Amino acid sequence: MSKWLVKTEPSECSIDDFAKAEHQTIPWDGVRNYQARNFLAKMAEGDEVFIYHSSCKHIGIAGIVRVVHSAYPDPTQFDSDSPYYDEKSTKEKPRWQAVDMTYVRKLKRLISLDEIKSMSGLEGLPLIRRGNRLSVMPVTDEQWQIILSSA
Template sequence: MTAKNYWLMKSEPDECGIDDFAHTPTQPIHWDGVRNYQARNFMRDMRIGDRVFLYHSSCKFIGIAGIVEVVKEAYPDPKQFNPESAYFDPKSTLEKPRWDAVDLIFVEKFPKVISLDRLKSIKALNENPLVKKGNRLSVIPFTSVEWEAVHATRNLS
């Protein structure tokens, strides 16, 4: 029995936000379209039952909007093989896929988005890439200390 892992994943709520998960609470969502190697490698480390903060970026209320859970571990992202898809990758083959997806399911929507300003004020996150200037990583591992520090603020106004 290993300890549960914690993560944060970014998305634009217009594409796939916490409400998309909340609207289908019993149906997993395929998290595909990740096209960054570091993010992909982190996705490969995800295990069933891991918890994930869902972060809304490039929108009005930037920050962590809720929690989702891993229900299916990394598998080849089908969109990389589909020439019609915006996520098509001509260098991917069925034998040697480049990109992976995971499946996630709804856990919790916070009463209010935990704003980026608040996240920056949480000392436990000082070394986390999320709050570093210019950071573009869309899948970020969290320690349990970081997770708890953020989680403890979820009901603050």
Template structure:
């Protein structure tokens, strides 16, 4: 099992969206960065994922979800009405990937970026490194344990 962190704007998809229907999978779509896409391609059923709220008033890790479907072509790339439509992507040669995830748990409080940045155990975590804008990134077992211990 691999562990991940995904960034999302809460008005688009938040931990509360997952919690509202905890047994219904949400399609994690719309990632349009090649390195992040490659990480999504590595996601498999059972992988645990931190949900990080960004570009909002309260920024930080809000909870956890679990991958319930291996990576597959992102359906939004073929929908001309979608914000994530990609005219260069075809069903025979899809460029973008999605996964399905379900609710795991909401943390009792938001774990802020400032908290994460000061921990020496997390200095290698991509999220805390300057200039990292990836929306999907791996989290090592030790990093995962450190973050969970903050709850």
């Protein structure tokens, strides 16, 4: 099983939103970056995912969720009332993917970006690469364990 990190603004969807919906799924949709979309397409049922809060007062990894439904065409791309509508996308040739995820646990404390940057062994983590703004990215098993060991 693979490991991932997804960025979200807590005002959009936070680890607390997942906790409130425990035993329910939340669709991870609205991703409109091709590389992030390609990573979404690789997610499989059972994969674990760090929820990373960004664009907020307290930035960092807040918790873990699990993929419960692998990639499928993102329905928001077909909804003209959605901010994620894509007029170039068709049912026959969808451009965007979504996955469904469910709550696993909130971390005991937020692991800040500064702390992540200072951890030995995380130099290759896409999150801390200069200029990387991806909202979905892979995490190796070793990186996952390094991060969790500080939680």
